[in-house]
Amino acid sequence: MNTSAPPWTSLARYVAAAALARMADGGAVVAIVLLVTLHGDGGSLAGLLGACLTAPHMLGPFVARRIDLADDGRKVIATACVLYALALAVAVASYGQIPVVLTALLLATAGLCGPLLTGGISTRLPAIAGCEQRTLRRAQGWDIATYGIGNTLGASTVAAVSAWTSPAYAGLSLAFATLLAAGLVMLLPYSAPEHGGNPQAVPGAWRTIGVMVQDGRLRRTLYMTCLVAFSMAALPITAVQMTRMLGIPLASAAVMTAAYGIGNLTGSVGLMLRPLRGSPDKLMTMLALGAACGLFAIVMSPDWMVAVGLFWLSGTVNAFFFAATLAARTEYAPPMARGQIFLWVAAMKITSSSAGTAVAGMLIGQDARLPLIAGMVLMTTAVLLSTLERGLSRQAA
Known part of the structure; x- marks a missing residue:
């Protein structure tokens, strides 16, 4: 374990570790769905087993206390990565040869480790x-x-290897990654635990929730993260319906969705070159307003090329907003609850995004613009x- 490597070397190792872990977490669901479908077991079972990987992310905050205690x-x-790899490898290698219930348990075990592969790694920064x-x-x-790289590489790897x-x-390739x-991860710099040898000082999961609710800055981080994730999740579904509104080929939806992904990567490159400045609390508010304006512009977009540009811009703004939430966390x-708070916000963000996709699917049948209007509101x-909260806090102070 090298704890004296130059910062750029450690950062390069971090980027590689985070990209590989997030590639596995993002691509595993695709691999499972393809495996079940090609096996001839139907979409319902594919969806159920895919959910076994994603649903346990909600329990991530309870697992995260191990980071703060360790x-x-x-x-x-690193242990979570190894356990994830073993559970996923056994699940895919034995599929069709063992009862489905055992496959589901193996995937749920991997899913329980998933939050430590995503939000957990960020605590090392x-x-x-x-x-x-x-x-x-x-x-x-x-x-x-690394989120954009990981998700893109995960889906691409699964498609190519399949x-x-x-x-x-x-x-199996994702498990190896x-x-x-x-x-x-074990080559990253060591940092002493914040509890200073007193594990009893580390708050439990419910006490951590109390801290987040009572601290206005963390409370705003949580609800703004959830509402922005819920709202932005409508964009891929809306892209499909917008092709009908604009009278363009259905394949154009993929271009708009890709533009959004490229916007996220563009935003992250911009942040590397020129990091955000100022209070994360205020930055989140301004960037959430920018994201709302982006959705309004997409609703009003007159043609396809403008829509593609606006999808790209929305992706860029979303990357900036994500950076502000990371800074806030x-x-x-x-310090003694940082791991838990990282994963609470991450878990609620994933849940909100899933809920936003589901609600957008229900609203899209009435009007393609409804999900975006709802998100904007x-x-x-x-x-x-x-x-309003910040204003009241200043008056109280």
């Missing part, structure tokens, strides 16, 4: 970048990029509530 948080994350704000926020720009061999081998991530969370409400 003498070496790297070991917790302060040990790499230090406490200097500009350096830390530049590192967070790299962190955001076409070449089979979805089972695609799942997670093992590589475990090794890289890092700077506002009590929700984000504007969050902006107004956040502004």
Whole structure:
């Protein structure tokens, strides 16, 4: 374990570890769905087994306490990577040869480790970048990029390996990537536990929720993250319906969705070059307002090329907003509960995004613009509530 490597070397290892872990977490569902479908077991079972991977993310905050309690948080994350790899590998290799219930349990075990592969790894950034704000926020720009890289590589790897061999081998390749991530995590710099040898000082899950509710900055981080994730989840579904409104080929929806993804990557590159400045609390409010304006512009877009540009712009703004929430979690969370707060916000973001996709699917049948209008209203409400809260806090102070 190298704890004296230069910061750029440690950051490169971090980016590789985070991208590999998030590639596995993002691509595993695709591999499972393809495996079940090609096996001839139907879409219902494919959806159920896919949910076994994603649903346990909600329990991530309860697992995250292990990071705050551990003498070496790297070991917790690396162990989660190894367990994820083993559970996924056994599940895909034995599918069709063991009862479906056992496959579901294996995938649920992997899913329970998933939050530590995504939000959990982010807790290592302060040990790499230090406490200097500009350096830390530049590192967070790299962190955001790993989500886009990981998700893109995950789906692409599954598609390529499945076409070449089979979805089972695609799942095994993701498991191998997670093992590589475990090794890289252990090469990251060591940081002493915040509890200073007193594990009783680390709050439990419910006490951590109380901290988030009572601290206005963390409370705003939570509800603004949830409402923005809920609202932005409508964009891929809306892209499909917009092709009918604009009278363009259905394949054009993929271009709009890709533009949104490229916008996220563009935003993360911009953050690496010029990190955000100022209070994360205020930045979240301004960027949420920018995201709401982006949805309004998409609703009003007159033609396809303008819509593509607006999808790209929305992706860029969303990357900036994500960076602001990472900064808020890092700077506002009590050190002894940082891991839990990171994963609480991450878990609620994933849940909100899933709910936003489901609601958009229900609204889209009435009018393609309804999901975006609803999202615009929700984000504007969050902006107004956040502004009002901060004003009341200043008066109280």
